[in-house]
Amino acid sequence: MIRLPVLLLGLALLGYASSEARAQERDHLTIGAGVAAVPDFEGADDYRILPFPLLDIEIGRVFANIRDGVGYKVVDLPGFTVGGSVTYVRGYRRRDVPRGVDKLSDAAGGRLFASLRQGNLSATLGATRSFGGGTHGVIADARLCQRRGKIVQDSGVKLYQLD
Template sequence: MALFELSAGERRAAPAGQEIREHGLAWRHDVRPTPFKGEARHFPKRCEYLCMTLSSRIGRLAWPTLLLAALALPAAASAQSGDHVTLGAGAGVVPDYQGSDDYRFLPIPVIDAQFGQFFVSLRNGIGVNVIEIGPLTAGASVALVGGYRRRDVPDGIRRVSTTAGGRLFANLKLDNLSFTVGATKAVEGGTRGVVADASLSYALPVSDRMTVIPTIGTSWANGKHMNRYFGIDASEAIASGLPFYRAGSGFKDVSGLITASYRLDSHWSLGATGGVTRLLGDAADSPLNERRWQPSGFMSVAYTF
């Protein structure tokens, strides 16, 4: 017997030898596929010190969302306000995709700049702060929405291209506490879906040079994103030997991480982040999922002009 997902939350068993029809295709199920199993991935932010992030979802990429979807790269710098430019380089160890049991080493650029209301950052992309009222900042941007390469997933599964997306976000900062919410819609290619994220950070100054920033976060995705990223359609089921699976909308992950930033002087800073992401709901139940708990880590060096 094998399980075929008909809709979110609905399954039925198909006996061996029975003809299966889906979207005009038909095939005979003779062998029970074995889905991947596994047990044991944000989003950081800018708090009292500048934290550079990869989108998302992190989370966004698997390197998201993290980010997308995706996960996150911090680079610490001195507390500052107004116009600034921070550039640097970093490297991380991240999953090939959300749910993958394989990891890769990834060089990552560090960039964070602001000129008036306009900004460039790894988390929010290129955009403008439309609202700046006291501790509240809100804006819009164009950001990356991550996918996965064909070679990273089982044979027969189509790749999900990394593409650009429109993003809306808001950040509330109260002293050392920072709360951020956002939503990104892929506008061309990729999953063409929507991923929303929320995160909470708190900056803990350890010394006049070092700050530790714990962060927790979660992300939600609509059915279009979930089914394209974690689902398996009829043609992919035939080609890969994995069971047909349809993923519905819902919360797809929750993350926890700790960032340490060390200011060498008024310009140079070092950053390191370690964290773990737990897949939830239909993302965790996908036959593509090999590992529900996914650790990741990043290190960086940055220069603020």
């Protein structure tokens, strides 16, 4: 059983050494605005059009983006990333949900994730634990993204465990 922690520590140290050399090449800042069609609540048939900020900042291992929030990449190898962050967890309005379901306040959440990248494809597994707001549940997600120029096609599955 001691082999797994030693292997993980070795990967983390390897990631630190190799990513520091590449960090300056990958530092970037992208800010913009757009719109998004989002379901009234997860699983809803009705959608709302909302203003949507575009944010992607990376300085060394520190990042801020819409998907993962603000955080730090613990392992940052070419094609493989493991990190943690604080992120936004969107709630929903009372009028958008079926009768008998209460509104759910927006909240912050702690997120852990791992991503694999190969060419224009990426796959991410993550989990977010809400703190504050109306729930303290966990959201586990799996996403597959394909980039074609400036267009990103994103598909995913979310699993919820609510307290």
